Amino acid sequence: MIFRQLFEGVTSTYTYLLGCSRTHRALLIDPVAEEVDRYIALLDTLELRLVYTLETHVHADHITGSGRLRERLGSRSVVHRDAGAMCADVLVTDGVPLQLGDVEIDVLHTPGHTNGCVSYFAGDRVFTGDALLINGCGRTDFQQGNPGTLYDSIHQKLFTLPPDTLVYPGHDYHGRTVSTVKEEMEGNARLGAGRRRADFIELMHSLKLDYPRFIEQALPANQACGRGTTPPQG
Numbered sequence: 001m002i003f004r005q006l007f008e009g010v011t012s013t014y015t016y017l018l019g020c021s022r023t024h025r026a027l028l029i030d031p032v033a034e035e036v037d038r039y040i041a042l043l044d045t046l047e048l049r050l051v052y053t054l055e056t057h058v059h060a061d062h063i064t065g066s067g068r069l070r071e072r073l074g075s076r077s078v079v080h081r082d083a084g085a086m087c088a089d090v091l092v093t094d095g096v097p098l099q100l101g102d103v104e105i106d107v108l109h110t111p112g113h114t115n116g117c118v119s120y121f122a123g124d125r126v127f128t129g130d131a132l133l134i135n136g137c138g139r140t141d142f143q144q145g146n147p148g149t150l151y152d153s154i155h156q157k158l159f160t161l162p163p164d165t166l167v168y169p170g171h172d173y174h175g176r177t178v179s180t181v182k183e184e185m186e187g188n189a190r191l192g193a194g195r196r197r198a199d200f201i202e203l204m205h206s207l208k209l210d211y212p213r214f215i216e217q218a219l220p221a222n223q224a225c226g227r228g229t230t231p232p233q234g
């Protein structure tokens with residue numbers, strides 16, 4: 001499997017490129033609108049054809065690149081059926097895999113940050129979006145967020161994967177790139193090390209987080225699958 005981890009610095013967003021070396025088919029997980037030229041140059045260099053763009057959820061902090069990539073390359077956008085973006089080309093649900101040449105991607109529904117959050121599991125790695133972050137987790141105070149639901153998703157869907165599974169998050173604000181299920185189960189400050197569900201819920205309700213900078217532009221644009229949008233200026 002061809003793999004690249006790409007970073008967008010304004011919103012500290014990770015985008016992932018997965019490709020099949022036999023069929024030259026590729027997908028991008030959580031592309032960012034402003035970075036589309038960079039993705040296309042990389043796809044050209046690697047001689048890959050973009051087939052899918054996968055969203056882990058409807059983002060509140062950046063505008064998806066899926067609309068622009070669809071216009072320029074004909075790729076098909078993929079979201080969970082509960083994400084609130086019915087304009088997507090493919091709606092996925094838990095347990096129904098996506099096939100990319102020889103690469104199989106399992107869809108795990110991991111709600112709690114939003115209703116329509118999914119994690120994508122491919123071989124030895126899982127792409128967790130804003131559900132499980134490295135030593136943290138996504139916020140649960142808007143977009144149908146629910147800390148109890150998030151706790152259950154992480155404990156029942158992600159912490160039951162093989163312990164050496166690589167965890168690739170949707171963001172990191174401290175320069176970290178990858179973790180493992182075992183590391184998060186043992187050391188995640190919010191919900192690892194045996195932290196109880198009730199304690200996690202209380203912790204999440206006590207967080208005083210800033211309102212997301214770009215939410216007014218990003219949410220409606222992403223609910224429209226990134227069509228006809230002007231990215232916010234940093």
Ligand SMILES: [Fe+2]
Pocket residue numbers: 057058059060061113130138
């Ligand atoms: Fe998010």
